[in-house]
Amino acid sequence: MIAYLNGDFLPVEKITISPDDRGFQFADGLYEAMRAYGGVLFRADEHLDRLAYGARQLQFARHDFTTVKSIFVELLRRNSLENKDALIYMQVTRGVAERTHAFPPADTPLTIYIRVKFFSGWPDELQNGIKVISVPDKRWSQCHLKTTGLLANILAHQQARESGAAEAIFIRDGFITEGSHSNVFVVKDKKLITPPLSDYLLAGITRQAVLEIASGLKIDVREVAIPASDLEDADEVFITGTTVEITPVVHVNGKNVRHGRPGELTIQLQKEFNLLK
Amino acid sequence: MIAYLNGDFLPVEKITISPDDRGFQFADGLYEAMRAYGGVLFRADEHLDRLAYGARQLQFARHDFTTVKSIFVELLRRNSLENKDALIYMQVTRGVAERTHAFPPADTPLTIYIRVKFFSGWPDELQNGIKVISVPDKRWSQCHLKTTGLLANILAHQQARESGAAEAIFIRDGFITEGSHSNVFVVKDKKLITPPLSDYLLAGITRQAVLEIASGLKIDVREVAIPASDLEDADEVFITGTTVEITPVVHVNGKNVRHGRPGELTIQLQKEFNLLK
Numbered sequence: 001m002i003a004y005l006n007g008d009f010l011p012v013e014k015i016t017i018s019p020d021d022r023g024f025q026f027a028d029g030l031y032e033a034m035r036a037y038g039g040v041l042f043r044a045d046e047h048l049d050r051l052a053y054g055a056r057q058l059q060f061a062r063h064d065f066t067t068v069k070s071i072f073v074e075l076l077r078r079n080s081l082e083n084k085d086a087l088i089y090m091q092v093t094r095g096v097a098e099r100t101h102a103f104p105p106a107d108t109p110l111t112i113y114i115r116v117k118f119f120s121g122w123p124d125e126l127q128n129g130i131k132v133i134s135v136p137d138k139r140w141s142q143c144h145l146k147t148t149g150l151l152a153n154i155l156a157h158q159q160a161r162e163s164g165a166a167e168a169i170f171i172r173d174g175f176i177t178e179g180s181h182s183n184v185f186v187v188k189d190k191k192l193i194t195p196p197l198s199d200y201l202l203a204g205i206t207r208q209a210v211l212e213i214a215s216g217l218k219i220d221v222r223e224v225a226i227p228a229s230d231l232e233d234a235d236e237v238f239i240t241g242t243t244v245e246i247t248p249v250v251h252v253n254g255k256n257v258r259h260g261r262p263g264e265l266t267i268q269l270q271k272e273f274n275l276l277k
Numbered sequence: 278m279i280a281y282l283n284g285d286f287l288p289v290e291k292i293t294i295s296p297d298d299r300g301f302q303f304a305d306g307l308y309e310a311m312r313a314y315g316g317v318l319f320r321a322d323e324h325l326d327r328l329a330y331g332a333r334q335l336q337f338a339r340h341d342f343t344t345v346k347s348i349f350v351e352l353l354r355r356n357s358l359e360n361k362d363a364l365i366y367m368q369v370t371r372g373v374a375e376r377t378h379a380f381p382p383a384d385t386p387l388t389i390y391i392r393v394k395f396f397s398g399w400p401d402e403l404q405n406g407i408k409v410i411s412v413p414d415k416r417w418s419q420c421h422l423k424t425t426g427l428l429a430n431i432l433a434h435q436q437a438r439e440s441g442a443a444e445a446i447f448i449r450d451g452f453i454t455e456g457s458h459s460n461v462f463v464v465k466d467k468k469l470i471t472p473p474l475s476d477y478l479l480a481g482i483t484r485q486a487v488l489e490i491a492s493g494l495k496i497d498v499r500e501v502a503i504p505a506s507d508l509e510d511a512d513e514v515f516i517t518g519t520t521v522e523i524t525p526v527v528h529v530n531g532k533n534v535r536h537g538r539p540g541e542l543t544i545q546l547q548k549e550f551n552l553l554k
Protein backbone atom coordinates (compact mmCIF):
# COMPACT_ATOMS: atom_id res chain seq x y z
CA MET A 1 0.00 0.00 0.00
CA ILE A 2 1.36 3.40 -1.03
CA ALA A 3 0.47 6.38 1.15
CA TYR A 4 1.26 10.09 0.99
CA LEU A 5 3.11 12.28 3.45
CA ASN A 6 4.11 15.89 2.79
CA GLY A 7 4.79 15.57 -0.93
CA ASP A 8 6.08 11.99 -0.99
CA PHE A 9 4.37 8.80 -2.14
CA LEU A 10 5.82 5.97 -0.04
CA PRO A 11 5.03 2.43 1.09
CA VAL A 12 2.91 3.00 4.18
CA GLU A 13 5.35 1.09 6.40
CA LYS A 14 8.03 3.66 5.49
CA ILE A 15 5.87 6.61 6.48
CA THR A 16 6.83 7.98 9.85
CA ILE A 17 5.58 10.82 11.98
CA SER A 18 7.78 12.85 14.31
CA PRO A 19 7.00 12.41 18.02
CA ASP A 20 7.07 16.22 18.06
CA ASP A 21 4.20 16.39 15.59
CA ARG A 22 1.45 18.46 17.16
CA GLY A 23 -0.99 15.87 15.90
CA PHE A 24 0.66 13.29 18.17
CA GLN A 25 1.21 15.48 21.24
CA PHE A 26 -1.87 17.73 21.18
CA ALA A 27 -4.48 16.37 18.73
CA ASP A 28 -3.82 19.69 16.99
CA GLY A 29 -5.19 18.35 13.72
CA LEU A 30 -8.13 17.82 11.41
CA TYR A 31 -9.17 14.87 9.28
CA GLU A 32 -11.54 13.79 6.56
CA ALA A 33 -12.65 10.37 5.36
CA MET A 34 -14.00 10.15 1.81
CA ARG A 35 -15.35 7.45 -0.45
CA ALA A 36 -14.55 6.57 -4.04
CA TYR A 37 -17.18 4.46 -5.80
CA GLY A 38 -15.77 2.59 -8.78
CA GLY A 39 -12.79 4.89 -8.67
CA VAL A 40 -14.89 8.07 -8.71
CA LEU A 41 -14.49 10.41 -5.74
CA PHE A 42 -17.77 11.11 -3.92
CA ARG A 43 -18.32 14.76 -2.99
CA ALA A 44 -14.61 15.31 -2.45
CA ASP A 45 -15.03 19.07 -2.91
CA GLU A 46 -17.44 19.20 0.01
CA HIS A 47 -15.02 17.23 2.21
CA LEU A 48 -12.17 19.55 1.25
CA ASP A 49 -14.32 22.63 1.84
CA ARG A 50 -15.06 21.35 5.32
CA LEU A 51 -11.37 20.73 5.89
CA ALA A 52 -10.61 24.28 4.75
CA TYR A 53 -13.28 25.60 7.12
CA GLY A 54 -11.69 23.74 10.02
CA ALA A 55 -8.24 24.97 9.05
CA ARG A 56 -9.48 28.57 9.10
CA GLN A 57 -11.19 28.09 12.46
CA LEU A 58 -8.02 26.62 13.95
CA GLN A 59 -5.84 29.28 12.29
CA PHE A 60 -3.79 26.75 10.39
CA ALA A 61 -1.15 28.18 8.03
CA ARG A 62 -2.94 26.82 4.96
CA HIS A 63 -6.66 26.98 4.20
CA ASP A 64 -6.92 25.75 0.62
CA PHE A 65 -6.81 22.02 -0.02
CA THR A 66 -8.48 21.89 -3.44
CA THR A 67 -5.26 20.74 -5.15
CA VAL A 68 -5.22 17.69 -2.90
CA LYS A 69 -7.79 15.97 -5.11
CA SER A 70 -5.09 15.11 -7.64
CA ILE A 71 -3.21 13.34 -4.84
CA PHE A 72 -6.29 11.23 -4.08
CA VAL A 73 -6.49 10.21 -7.73
CA GLU A 74 -2.77 9.42 -7.86
CA LEU A 75 -2.98 7.36 -4.66
CA LEU A 76 -5.90 5.35 -6.02
CA ARG A 77 -3.89 4.70 -9.21
CA ARG A 78 -0.70 3.68 -7.39
CA ASN A 79 -2.71 1.24 -5.28
CA SER A 80 -4.59 -0.24 -8.24
CA LEU A 81 -7.85 1.18 -6.88
CA GLU A 82 -8.59 3.47 -9.83
CA ASN A 83 -11.71 1.50 -10.74
CA LYS A 84 -12.59 0.20 -7.30
CA ASP A 85 -14.49 1.20 -4.19
CA ALA A 86 -12.17 2.84 -1.72
CA LEU A 87 -11.95 4.83 1.48
CA ILE A 88 -9.58 7.79 1.56
CA TYR A 89 -8.31 9.05 4.89
CA MET A 90 -6.65 12.45 5.10
CA GLN A 91 -5.16 14.05 8.20
CA VAL A 92 -3.70 17.54 8.51
CA THR A 93 -1.87 18.73 11.61
CA ARG A 94 -0.26 22.00 12.63
CA GLY A 95 3.12 20.39 12.00
CA VAL A 96 6.27 19.56 13.93
CA ALA A 97 7.51 21.89 16.66
CA GLU A 98 9.02 21.87 20.11
CA ARG A 99 6.26 21.09 22.60
CA THR A 100 4.50 24.21 23.83
CA HIS A 101 0.81 25.07 23.95
CA ALA A 102 1.22 28.26 21.92
CA PHE A 103 1.16 27.99 18.13
CA PRO A 104 4.53 27.36 16.46
CA PRO A 105 5.97 29.95 14.03
CA ALA A 106 3.55 30.69 11.18
CA ASP A 107 5.93 29.23 8.58
CA THR A 108 5.88 25.78 10.24
CA PRO A 109 4.74 23.40 7.48
CA LEU A 110 1.53 21.51 8.14
CA THR A 111 1.76 17.73 8.24
CA ILE A 112 -0.41 16.25 5.48
CA TYR A 113 -0.95 12.50 5.54
CA ILE A 114 -3.24 10.61 3.15
CA ARG A 115 -3.90 6.94 2.76
CA VAL A 116 -6.39 4.87 0.80
CA LYS A 117 -7.74 1.37 1.18
CA PHE A 118 -10.22 -0.86 -0.56
CA PHE A 119 -13.60 -0.39 1.09
CA SER A 120 -17.01 -1.34 -0.18
CA GLY A 121 -19.20 -0.62 2.82
CA TRP A 122 -21.02 -2.94 5.17
CA PRO A 123 -23.87 -4.54 3.15
CA ASP A 124 -25.28 -6.53 6.07
CA GLU A 125 -25.69 -3.44 8.24
CA LEU A 126 -27.12 -1.44 5.32
CA GLN A 127 -29.72 -4.11 4.66
CA ASN A 128 -30.64 -5.34 8.13
CA GLY A 129 -29.89 -2.30 10.26
CA ILE A 130 -27.96 -1.96 13.49
CA LYS A 131 -28.44 -1.71 17.21
CA VAL A 132 -27.42 1.50 18.96
CA ILE A 133 -27.17 2.74 22.51
CA SER A 134 -27.44 6.30 23.75
CA VAL A 135 -24.68 7.74 25.93
CA PRO A 136 -24.04 11.10 27.61
CA ASP A 137 -22.19 13.49 25.29
CA LYS A 138 -18.95 14.18 27.17
CA ARG A 139 -17.18 15.77 24.22
CA TRP A 140 -15.99 19.33 23.92
CA SER A 141 -18.35 22.04 22.67
CA GLN A 142 -16.74 22.43 19.21
CA CYS A 143 -17.91 19.23 17.55
CA HIS A 144 -18.60 21.08 14.30
CA LEU A 145 -14.82 20.94 13.78
CA LYS A 146 -13.62 17.55 12.51
CA THR A 147 -10.59 17.31 14.74
CA THR A 148 -8.55 14.26 15.67
CA GLY A 149 -9.38 14.68 19.37
CA LEU A 150 -11.68 11.66 19.25
CA LEU A 151 -11.14 9.97 22.60
CA ALA A 152 -14.71 10.62 23.82
CA ASN A 153 -15.99 9.16 20.53
CA ILE A 154 -13.76 6.12 20.95
CA LEU A 155 -14.92 5.47 24.49
CA ALA A 156 -18.58 5.80 23.48
CA HIS A 157 -18.15 3.59 20.45
CA GLN A 158 -16.31 0.96 22.45
CA GLN A 159 -19.11 1.00 25.03
CA ALA A 160 -21.59 0.40 22.22
CA ARG A 161 -19.56 -2.49 20.83
CA GLU A 162 -19.24 -4.09 24.26
CA SER A 163 -23.01 -3.96 24.68
CA GLY A 164 -23.57 -5.61 21.30
CA ALA A 165 -24.47 -2.40 19.50
CA ALA A 166 -22.77 -0.89 16.45
CA GLU A 167 -22.98 2.78 17.30
CA ALA A 168 -23.36 5.14 20.25
CA ILE A 169 -25.68 8.14 19.99
CA PHE A 170 -24.66 11.15 22.05
CA ILE A 171 -27.21 12.90 24.27
CA ARG A 172 -26.39 16.43 25.46
CA ASP A 173 -28.73 18.23 27.86
CA GLY A 174 -31.48 15.79 27.01
CA PHE A 175 -31.23 16.12 23.24
CA ILE A 176 -29.64 14.03 20.50
CA THR A 177 -26.50 15.55 18.99
CA GLU A 178 -25.00 12.85 16.74
CA GLY A 179 -23.38 9.42 16.74
CA SER A 180 -19.75 8.64 17.55
CA HIS A 181 -19.02 8.74 13.81
CA SER A 182 -22.37 9.53 12.21
CA ASN A 183 -25.31 11.94 12.15
CA VAL A 184 -28.75 10.87 13.33
CA PHE A 185 -32.19 11.10 11.69
CA VAL A 186 -35.55 9.99 13.02
CA VAL A 187 -38.86 9.62 11.21
CA LYS A 188 -42.01 10.45 13.13
CA ASP A 189 -45.50 10.85 11.67
CA LYS A 190 -44.01 10.93 8.14
CA LYS A 191 -41.70 13.77 9.13
CA LEU A 192 -37.93 13.38 8.67
CA ILE A 193 -36.20 15.03 11.61
CA THR A 194 -32.52 15.69 12.31
CA PRO A 195 -30.85 18.01 14.82
CA PRO A 196 -30.02 21.45 13.40
CA LEU A 197 -26.39 22.30 12.76
CA SER A 198 -24.64 23.80 15.77
CA ASP A 199 -21.26 23.72 17.50
CA TYR A 200 -22.32 20.37 18.98
CA LEU A 201 -22.36 18.28 15.82
CA LEU A 202 -20.64 17.85 12.50
CA ALA A 203 -22.13 19.12 9.26
CA GLY A 204 -22.04 15.68 7.69
CA ILE A 205 -21.64 15.40 3.91
CA THR A 206 -24.01 12.41 3.86
CA ARG A 207 -26.40 14.29 6.17
CA GLN A 208 -26.50 17.07 3.56
CA ALA A 209 -27.03 14.56 0.74
CA VAL A 210 -29.99 13.08 2.61
CA LEU A 211 -31.51 16.53 3.13
CA GLU A 212 -31.16 17.21 -0.61
CA ILE A 213 -32.72 13.87 -1.53
CA ALA A 214 -35.59 14.37 0.91
CA SER A 215 -36.22 17.84 -0.46
CA GLY A 216 -36.37 16.41 -4.00
CA LEU A 217 -38.87 13.80 -2.82
CA LYS A 218 -41.00 16.51 -1.17
CA ILE A 219 -40.59 14.82 2.19
CA ASP A 220 -41.47 17.00 5.18
CA VAL A 221 -38.04 17.67 6.69
CA ARG A 222 -37.47 19.36 10.04
CA GLU A 223 -34.09 20.39 11.38
CA VAL A 224 -35.06 20.70 15.03
CA ALA A 225 -33.78 19.52 18.40
CA ILE A 226 -34.76 15.91 19.10
CA PRO A 227 -35.38 14.86 22.72
CA ALA A 228 -33.48 11.70 23.66
CA SER A 229 -36.78 9.88 24.27
CA ASP A 230 -37.71 10.29 20.58
CA LEU A 231 -34.92 7.87 19.71
CA GLU A 232 -36.98 5.06 21.25
CA ASP A 233 -40.39 6.39 20.23
CA ALA A 234 -39.65 7.10 16.56
CA ASP A 235 -41.26 5.30 13.61
CA GLU A 236 -37.84 4.98 11.99
CA VAL A 237 -34.28 5.84 12.96
CA PHE A 238 -31.18 5.88 10.81
CA ILE A 239 -27.62 7.15 10.94
CA THR A 240 -25.66 8.74 8.12
CA GLY A 241 -21.97 9.08 7.43
CA THR A 242 -19.24 8.45 4.92
CA THR A 243 -18.62 4.85 5.95
CA VAL A 244 -22.16 3.96 7.10
CA GLU A 245 -23.93 5.84 4.25
CA ILE A 246 -27.59 5.53 5.33
CA THR A 247 -27.72 2.73 7.89
CA PRO A 248 -31.07 1.81 9.45
CA VAL A 249 -31.25 1.68 13.25
CA VAL A 250 -33.59 -1.14 14.29
CA HIS A 251 -32.85 -1.37 17.99
CA VAL A 252 -32.22 1.37 20.56
CA ASN A 253 -31.11 0.76 24.13
CA GLY A 254 -32.29 -2.84 24.05
CA LYS A 255 -35.69 -2.16 22.49
CA ASN A 256 -36.87 -2.51 18.91
CA VAL A 257 -37.59 0.59 16.87
CA ARG A 258 -41.19 -0.20 15.86
CA HIS A 259 -41.07 -3.71 14.45
CA GLY A 260 -37.29 -3.96 14.54
CA ARG A 261 -36.88 -3.76 10.78
CA PRO A 262 -35.53 -0.98 8.54
CA GLY A 263 -38.26 1.56 7.89
CA GLU A 264 -39.91 2.37 4.56
CA LEU A 265 -38.64 5.91 4.26
CA THR A 266 -35.14 4.82 5.26
CA ILE A 267 -35.13 2.25 2.44
CA GLN A 268 -36.43 4.82 -0.02
CA LEU A 269 -33.66 7.25 0.93
CA GLN A 270 -31.05 4.49 0.63
CA LYS A 271 -32.22 3.75 -2.93
CA GLU A 272 -32.05 7.40 -3.90
CA PHE A 273 -28.62 7.75 -2.30
CA ASN A 274 -27.33 4.78 -4.28
CA LEU A 275 -28.28 6.63 -7.47
CA LEU A 276 -25.95 9.48 -6.48
CA LYS A 277 -22.93 7.24 -6.04
CA MET B 278 19.45 14.47 22.73
CA ILE B 279 18.61 10.86 23.47
CA ALA B 280 14.95 9.93 23.87
CA TYR B 281 13.11 6.68 24.62
CA LEU B 282 10.56 4.81 22.55
CA ASN B 283 9.22 1.36 23.41
CA GLY B 284 12.39 -0.06 24.95
CA ASP B 285 14.97 1.78 22.83
CA PHE B 286 17.16 4.73 23.69
CA LEU B 287 17.74 6.65 20.46
CA PRO B 288 18.76 10.09 19.18
CA VAL B 289 15.46 11.97 19.16
CA GLU B 290 15.68 12.66 15.42
CA LYS B 291 15.69 8.89 14.83
CA ILE B 292 12.53 8.35 16.85
CA THR B 293 9.50 7.92 14.64
CA ILE B 294 5.84 7.29 15.28
CA SER B 295 3.60 5.28 12.99
CA PRO B 296 0.86 7.30 11.26
CA ASP B 297 -1.41 4.49 12.47
CA ASP B 298 -0.56 5.24 16.08
CA ARG B 299 -3.82 5.89 17.91
CA GLY B 300 -2.09 8.80 19.59
CA PHE B 301 -1.75 10.47 16.19
CA GLN B 302 -5.15 9.57 14.74
CA PHE B 303 -7.39 9.73 17.81
CA ALA B 304 -5.58 11.43 20.70
CA ASP B 305 -6.04 8.04 22.35
CA GLY B 306 -3.26 8.75 24.80
CA LEU B 307 -2.13 10.09 28.15
CA TYR B 308 0.87 12.15 29.15
CA GLU B 309 2.80 13.43 32.14
CA ALA B 310 5.36 16.19 32.52
CA MET B 311 7.72 15.95 35.50
CA ARG B 312 10.58 17.99 36.90
CA ALA B 313 13.99 16.96 38.10
CA TYR B 314 15.75 19.45 40.36
CA GLY B 315 19.52 19.01 40.41
CA GLY B 316 18.98 15.57 38.91
CA VAL B 317 16.48 14.49 41.57
CA LEU B 318 13.02 13.53 40.33
CA PHE B 319 10.23 15.56 41.95
CA ARG B 320 7.21 13.54 43.06
CA ALA B 321 7.62 11.12 40.17
CA ASP B 322 5.61 8.46 42.01
CA GLU B 323 2.61 10.78 42.13
CA HIS B 324 2.91 11.52 38.43
CA LEU B 325 3.14 7.81 37.63
CA ASP B 326 0.20 7.04 39.93
CA ARG B 327 -1.87 9.57 38.02
CA LEU B 328 -0.76 8.03 34.73
CA ALA B 329 -1.79 4.60 36.02
CA TYR B 330 -5.17 6.01 37.08
CA GLY B 331 -5.73 7.40 33.58
CA ALA B 332 -4.65 4.10 32.00
CA ARG B 333 -7.21 2.25 34.13
CA GLN B 334 -9.95 4.72 33.27
CA LEU B 335 -9.20 4.43 29.55
CA GLN B 336 -8.85 0.63 29.80
CA PHE B 337 -5.30 0.63 28.51
CA ALA B 338 -3.58 -2.76 28.40
CA ARG B 339 -1.04 -1.74 31.05
CA HIS B 340 -1.73 0.08 34.32
CA ASP B 341 1.57 -0.05 36.14
CA PHE B 342 4.28 2.39 35.20
CA THR B 343 6.38 2.33 38.37
CA THR B 344 9.33 0.70 36.60
CA VAL B 345 9.48 3.66 34.24
CA LYS B 346 11.33 5.70 36.85
CA SER B 347 14.55 3.88 36.02
CA ILE B 348 14.13 5.00 32.40
CA PHE B 349 13.85 8.62 33.54
CA VAL B 350 17.11 8.26 35.47
CA GLU B 351 18.82 6.59 32.51
CA LEU B 352 17.60 9.31 30.12
CA LEU B 353 18.91 12.05 32.41
CA ARG B 354 22.27 10.26 32.56
CA ARG B 355 22.51 9.73 28.80
CA ASN B 356 21.78 13.40 28.23
CA SER B 357 24.27 14.62 30.85
CA LEU B 358 21.42 15.98 32.96
CA GLU B 359 22.01 13.74 35.98
CA ASN B 360 22.88 16.73 38.18
CA LYS B 361 20.82 19.35 36.41
CA ASP B 362 17.34 20.80 36.34
CA ALA B 363 15.25 19.04 33.74
CA LEU B 364 11.76 18.54 32.39
CA ILE B 365 10.68 14.99 31.58
CA TYR B 366 7.85 14.43 29.11
CA MET B 367 6.19 11.01 28.90
CA GLN B 368 3.40 10.03 26.53
CA VAL B 369 1.56 6.71 26.44
CA THR B 370 -0.89 5.79 23.69
CA ARG B 371 -3.07 2.78 23.00
CA GLY B 372 -0.59 1.76 20.31
CA VAL B 373 -0.56 1.13 16.57
CA ALA B 374 -3.59 -0.39 14.85
CA GLU B 375 -5.66 -0.11 11.73
CA ARG B 376 -7.91 2.91 12.07
CA THR B 377 -11.22 2.11 13.72
CA HIS B 378 -12.97 3.69 16.68
CA ALA B 379 -13.22 0.42 18.62
CA PHE B 380 -10.27 -0.61 20.77
CA PRO B 381 -7.61 -2.71 19.03
CA PRO B 382 -6.88 -6.29 20.23
CA ALA B 383 -5.94 -6.35 23.92
CA ASP B 384 -2.41 -7.53 23.16
CA THR B 385 -1.62 -4.43 21.07
CA PRO B 386 1.49 -2.94 22.73
CA LEU B 387 1.10 0.58 24.10
CA THR B 388 3.35 3.24 22.60
CA ILE B 389 5.60 4.68 25.32
CA TYR B 390 7.60 7.78 24.43
CA ILE B 391 9.78 9.70 26.88
CA ARG B 392 12.06 12.64 26.37
CA VAL B 393 13.97 14.99 28.66
CA LYS B 394 15.36 18.47 28.28
CA PHE B 395 17.19 20.99 30.37
CA PHE B 396 14.63 23.20 32.08
CA SER B 397 15.07 25.48 35.03
CA GLY B 398 11.74 27.26 35.16
CA TRP B 399 10.80 30.85 34.38
CA PRO B 400 12.35 33.02 37.12
CA ASP B 401 10.92 36.28 35.81
CA GLU B 402 7.34 35.01 35.92
CA LEU B 403 7.88 33.41 39.33
CA GLN B 404 9.15 36.68 40.76
CA ASN B 405 7.01 39.28 39.02
CA GLY B 406 3.87 37.36 38.24
CA ILE B 407 1.87 37.04 35.06
CA LYS B 408 -1.20 38.38 33.33
CA VAL B 409 -4.09 36.00 32.64
CA ILE B 410 -7.38 36.16 30.82
CA SER B 411 -10.49 34.12 31.50
CA VAL B 412 -12.11 32.16 28.66
CA PRO B 413 -15.14 29.88 28.34
CA ASP B 414 -14.26 26.25 29.12
CA LYS B 415 -15.07 24.46 25.86
CA ARG B 416 -13.25 21.26 26.78
CA TRP B 417 -14.78 17.84 27.27
CA SER B 418 -16.18 16.82 30.65
CA GLN B 419 -13.35 14.43 31.58
CA CYS B 420 -10.58 16.90 32.33
CA HIS B 421 -9.48 14.88 35.36
CA LEU B 422 -7.83 12.57 32.81
CA LYS B 423 -4.51 13.90 31.52
CA THR B 424 -5.08 13.03 27.88
CA THR B 425 -3.32 14.38 24.81
CA GLY B 426 -6.57 15.82 23.42
CA LEU B 427 -5.42 19.34 24.18
CA LEU B 428 -6.74 21.39 21.28
CA ALA B 429 -9.14 23.43 23.44
CA ASN B 430 -6.24 24.13 25.81
CA ILE B 431 -4.05 25.19 22.89
CA LEU B 432 -6.65 27.56 21.47
CA ALA B 433 -7.26 29.12 24.88
CA HIS B 434 -3.54 29.47 25.59
CA GLN B 435 -2.90 30.99 22.17
CA GLN B 436 -5.71 33.48 22.77
CA ALA B 437 -4.05 34.44 26.05
CA ARG B 438 -0.66 34.91 24.38
CA GLU B 439 -2.16 37.03 21.62
CA SER B 440 -3.74 39.31 24.22
CA GLY B 441 -0.42 39.74 26.02
CA ALA B 442 -1.25 37.30 28.82
CA ALA B 443 0.65 34.17 29.83
CA GLU B 444 -2.23 31.89 30.74
CA ALA B 445 -5.94 31.37 30.10
CA ILE B 446 -8.25 30.46 32.99
CA PHE B 447 -11.24 28.34 32.03
CA ILE B 448 -14.73 29.31 33.25
CA ARG B 449 -17.45 26.65 33.12
CA ASP B 450 -21.03 27.52 34.07
CA GLY B 451 -19.79 30.66 35.80
CA PHE B 452 -17.11 28.99 37.91
CA ILE B 453 -13.33 28.65 37.61
CA THR B 454 -12.14 25.18 36.66
CA GLU B 455 -8.41 25.51 35.96
CA GLY B 456 -5.87 27.07 33.59
CA SER B 457 -4.89 25.76 30.16
CA HIS B 458 -1.93 24.00 31.81
CA SER B 459 -2.26 24.87 35.50
CA ASN B 460 -4.55 24.83 38.54
CA VAL B 461 -5.86 28.05 40.04
CA PHE B 462 -5.85 29.37 43.61
CA VAL B 463 -7.23 32.62 44.98
CA VAL B 464 -6.70 34.25 48.37
CA LYS B 465 -9.60 36.17 49.88
CA ASP B 466 -9.83 37.45 53.45
CA LYS B 467 -6.81 35.30 54.40
CA LYS B 468 -8.50 32.17 53.08
CA LEU B 469 -6.76 30.10 50.42
CA ILE B 470 -9.37 28.84 47.97
CA THR B 471 -9.14 26.42 45.04
CA PRO B 472 -11.85 24.56 43.12
CA PRO B 473 -12.60 21.07 44.50
CA LEU B 474 -11.49 18.07 42.47
CA SER B 475 -14.07 16.95 39.91
CA ASP B 476 -14.26 15.60 36.38
CA TYR B 477 -13.69 19.17 35.17
CA LEU B 478 -10.13 19.66 36.34
CA LEU B 479 -6.86 17.86 36.84
CA ALA B 480 -5.67 16.70 40.24
CA GLY B 481 -2.43 18.65 39.93
CA ILE B 482 0.66 17.36 41.73
CA THR B 483 1.73 20.94 42.52
CA ARG B 484 -1.84 21.75 43.60
CA GLN B 485 -1.58 18.90 46.09
CA ALA B 486 1.83 20.09 47.29
CA VAL B 487 0.40 23.57 47.92
CA LEU B 488 -2.50 22.12 49.91
CA GLU B 489 -0.01 20.15 52.03
CA ILE B 490 2.16 23.22 52.61
CA ALA B 491 -0.86 25.36 53.49
CA SER B 492 -2.08 22.73 55.92
CA GLY B 493 1.35 22.67 57.59
CA LEU B 494 1.26 26.47 57.89
CA LYS B 495 -2.25 26.31 59.44
CA ILE B 496 -3.61 28.44 56.63
CA ASP B 497 -7.41 28.37 56.27
CA VAL B 498 -7.86 26.33 53.08
CA ARG B 499 -11.18 25.90 51.28
CA GLU B 500 -11.74 23.57 48.33
CA VAL B 501 -14.94 25.15 47.04
CA ALA B 502 -16.33 26.38 43.74
CA ILE B 503 -15.02 29.84 42.85
CA PRO B 504 -17.27 32.19 40.85
CA ALA B 505 -15.52 33.71 37.85
CA SER B 506 -15.91 37.19 39.34
CA ASP B 507 -13.71 36.22 42.31
CA LEU B 508 -10.76 36.05 39.93
CA GLU B 509 -10.88 39.84 39.63
CA ASP B 510 -11.96 40.55 43.21
CA ALA B 511 -9.42 38.35 45.02
CA ASP B 512 -6.68 39.62 47.30
CA GLU B 513 -4.21 37.29 45.61
CA VAL B 514 -4.34 34.88 42.68
CA PHE B 515 -1.80 32.29 41.63
CA ILE B 516 -1.54 29.30 39.34
CA THR B 517 0.22 26.04 40.05
CA GLY B 518 1.68 23.36 37.84
CA THR B 519 4.78 21.37 37.03
CA THR B 520 6.33 23.99 34.76
CA VAL B 521 4.91 27.12 36.43
CA GLU B 522 5.36 25.84 40.02
CA ILE B 523 3.60 28.59 42.02
CA THR B 524 3.32 31.57 39.70
CA PRO B 525 1.66 34.75 40.97
CA VAL B 526 -1.13 36.24 38.86
CA VAL B 527 -0.98 40.03 39.05
CA HIS B 528 -3.37 41.02 36.28
CA VAL B 529 -6.70 39.47 35.24
CA ASN B 530 -8.65 40.48 32.14
CA GLY B 531 -6.84 43.80 31.86
CA LYS B 532 -7.13 44.77 35.52
CA ASN B 533 -4.62 44.54 38.35
CA VAL B 534 -5.16 42.02 41.11
CA ARG B 535 -5.06 44.40 44.12
CA HIS B 536 -1.89 46.43 43.66
CA GLY B 537 -0.66 44.39 40.72
CA ARG B 538 2.16 42.73 42.63
CA PRO B 539 2.62 39.14 43.87
CA GLY B 540 0.74 38.67 47.14
CA GLU B 541 2.22 37.96 50.55
CA LEU B 542 0.73 34.51 50.98
CA THR B 543 1.73 33.56 47.43
CA ILE B 544 5.34 34.49 48.17
CA GLN B 545 5.25 32.55 51.45
CA LEU B 546 3.96 29.45 49.66
CA GLN B 547 6.63 29.82 46.96
CA LYS B 548 9.34 29.87 49.64
CA GLU B 549 7.97 26.75 51.31
CA PHE B 550 7.63 25.02 47.96
CA ASN B 551 11.27 25.76 47.14
CA LEU B 552 12.24 23.90 50.31
CA LEU B 553 10.55 20.76 48.97
CA LYS B 554 12.51 20.74 45.73
